[in-house]
Amino acid sequence: MDFQIKNSAIITKQKTECLVVSIDSGKKQSDFVKDIDKSTNGLVSQLIKSGDISCELGKTTLLYSNNNLKQKLLFVGCGKAKTFGSVQAKTVIKAVIKELLAKKVKNIAWDLLAFNEVTSLEIAKQLPQIISDITYRFDDFKTTKDPVPSLTKVTLLIHDKEALSALTDHLLQGQIIANAITATKTIANMPPNICNAKYLAEQGKQLGKLHSSLKVTCLGESELAKLNMNAYLAVGRGSQNESIMTIIEYNGAKDKKAQPYVLVGKGLTFDSGGISIKPSAGMDEMKYDMCGAATVYGVMQAMAELKLPINVVGVMAGCENMPDGNSYRPGDILTTMSGTTVEVINTDAEGRLVLCDALTYVERYNPKTVIDIATLTGACIVALGHHYTGVMGNNDKLIAQLISSSNKAGDKAWVLPIDSEFQEQIKSTCADIVNAGGRDGGTITAACFLSRFTEKYQWAHLDIAGTAWRSGGKKGATGRPVAMLIQYLLDQ
Numbered sequence: 001m002d003f004q005i006k007n008s009a010i011i012t013k014q015k016t017e018c019l020v021v022s023i024d025s026g027k028k029q030s031d032f033v034k035d036i037d038k039s040t041n042g043l044v045s046q047l048i049k050s051g052d053i054s055c056e057l058g059k060t061t062l063l064y065s066n067n068n069l070k071q072k073l074l075f076v077g078c079g080k081a082k083t084f085g086s087v088q089a090k091t092v093i094k095a096v097i098k099e100l101l102a103k104k105v106k107n108i109a110w111d112l113l114a115f116n117e118v119t120s121l122e123i124a125k126q127l128p129q130i131i132s133d134i135t136y137r138f139d140d141f142k143t144t145k146d147p148v149p150s151l152t153k154v155t156l157l158i159h160d161k162e163a164l165s166a167l168t169d170h171l172l173q174g175q176i177i178a179n180a181i182t183a184t185k186t187i188a189n190m191p192p193n194i195c196n197a198k199y200l201a202e203q204g205k206q207l208g209k210l211h212s213s214l215k216v217t218c219l220g221e222s223e224l225a226k227l228n229m230n231a232y233l234a235v236g237r238g239s240q241n242e243s244i245m246t247i248i249e250y251n252g253a254k255d256k257k258a259q260p261y262v263l264v265g266k267g268l269t270f271d272s273g274g275i276s277i278k279p280s281a282g283m284d285e286m287k288y289d290m291c292g293a294a295t296v297y298g299v300m301q302a303m304a305e306l307k308l309p310i311n312v313v314g315v316m317a318g319c320e321n322m323p324d325g326n327s328y329r330p331g332d333i334l335t336t337m338s339g340t341t342v343e344v345i346n347t348d349a350e351g352r353l354v355l356c357d358a359l360t361y362v363e364r365y366n367p368k369t370v371i372d373i374a375t376l377t378g379a380c381i382v383a384l385g386h387h388y389t390g391v392m393g394n395n396d397k398l399i400a401q402l403i404s405s406s407n408k409a410g411d412k413a414w415v416l417p418i419d420s421e422f423q424e425q426i427k428s429t430c431a432d433i434v435n436a437g438g439r440d441g442g443t444i445t446a447a448c449f450l451s452r453f454t455e456k457y458q459w460a461h462l463d464i465a466g467t468a469w470r471s472g473g474k475k476g477a478t479g480r481p482v483a484m485l486i487q488y489l490l491d492q
């Protein structure tokens with residue numbers, strides 16, 4: 001797919017299959033609309049007046065070419081200019097792309113003149129992401145693949161040369177983010193008989209080969225044992241697949257020793273629940289329990305492509321939770337890498353056990369901030385549904401930054417409190433803490449557990465149980481919260 005930005009005042013002269021024209025609900029229309037109106041002898045303004053071309057947000061009207069105008073015209077309503085922002089821009093782009101794909105249009109030119117500068121930049125950044133989201137298919141395992149409709153060329157028209165370089169930057173950023181989200185989705189969608197911890201490690205190594213700015217290290221069970229990562233190892237003990245922690249280091253800062261931003265992704269390639277086994281309905285979806293690790297992969301790919309002047313360390317904590325004669329059990333007491341002891345109440349609360357050791361491990365990087373990303377609790381879906389990622393942490397500034405990045409990226413997130421009151425729920429009678437704090441406030445008590453292992457740095461926890469994938473007829477990974485995290489790193 002080819003994107004282009006062109007500085008051109010005369011829309012009707014564009015050699016393209018279809019012109020996309022934005023319509024404002026106010027009386028004033030853009031010069032492009034006036035231009036088209038002339039070429040159609042006033043037809044367009046008449047149709048706007050009669051309401052046959054709708055100005056309503058996201059409503060599209062397609063007109064076919066006539067004698068005066070060789071191109072098709074796709075009008076899209078933008079509502080009131082005053083209330084038009086990034087949310088509205090997304091609605092408009094989605095409506096346009098869906099209509100173009102339905103009508104099998106391949107080549108378009110779109111006027112950005114109608115939008116103010118900020119909104120044009122937003123559109124340039126969102127357009128590649130929305131196109132790749134709508135056209136994404138996971139059909140690697142289908143013997144007959146449905147044809148995927150696609151656009152081949154998109155030209156964005158502007159009338160102000162000065163906007164060109166900023167727009168080009170945003171378009172490129174948008175393409176890199178779109179590719180990162182696609183990479184995350186594809187790894188996350190892989191079935192658990194193929195995607196195990198070793199597969200994650202191989203993906204990481206391959207990414208490292210593509211970019212000299214990335215260094216990839218894999219720690220297998222013997223190395224994890226030497227590090228005393230006993231909680232992590234306990235979770236994988238019932239599985240035939242080796243637990244492997246894959247570390248991707250991106251060096252982009254001038255100062256090689258600059259404190260890195262660290263991302264730690266939960267990489268349970270399958271979570272059966274272990275001895276505290278899950279009910280069978282919907283258990284297939286526990287292949288998505290590695291979406292945190294897949295997110296880390298996508299973000300690291302984007303770091304290498306964006307070439308940001310910062311250092312970032314991404315950890316994919318690969319592991320599988322299975323019932324077996326060798327499995328860890330409820331009642332076991334584990335000594336974590338940090339020395340804190342944990343009484344296992346429920347082997348299905350395995351994510352926090354893998355993460356706690358990975359979070360202790362990353363202390364060695366002297367991190368600027370640490371963000372873990374995990375499909376950690378079903379309770380997060382009860383609290384925030386499938387719309388918002390849950391955000392918790394030990395530093396208000398970091399949390400505020402993450403929420404701001406999430407808003408900018410249109411990748412929603414909401415803060416949950418982790419006051420000391422909740423810590424009561426993870427008290428143990430025979431060890432330092434238990435691994436499951438009961439039903440009430442389950443997302444928060446899981447974060448409380450992690451907070452015991454993150455006291456040495458600024459830390460935030462993203463619970464993506466509700467947002468990382470969709471169930472039912474549209475079952476598949478969403479690629480969230482890749483956009484939010486890339487935005488956070490861009491903002492640094």
Ligand code: BES
Nearest residue numbers: 289346348349375376377378379436465
């Ligand atoms: N991976 C699950 C969380 C999950 C469940 C995410 C369903 C999305 C959908 C996690 O390992 C888990 O099983 N958590 C338990 C914790 C409980 C035992 C304290 C849960 O949420 O039930």
Ligand code: MN
Nearest residue numbers: 271348349350
């Ligand atoms: Mn579990």
Ligand code: ZN
Nearest residue numbers: 268271289351
């Ligand atoms: Zn899990």
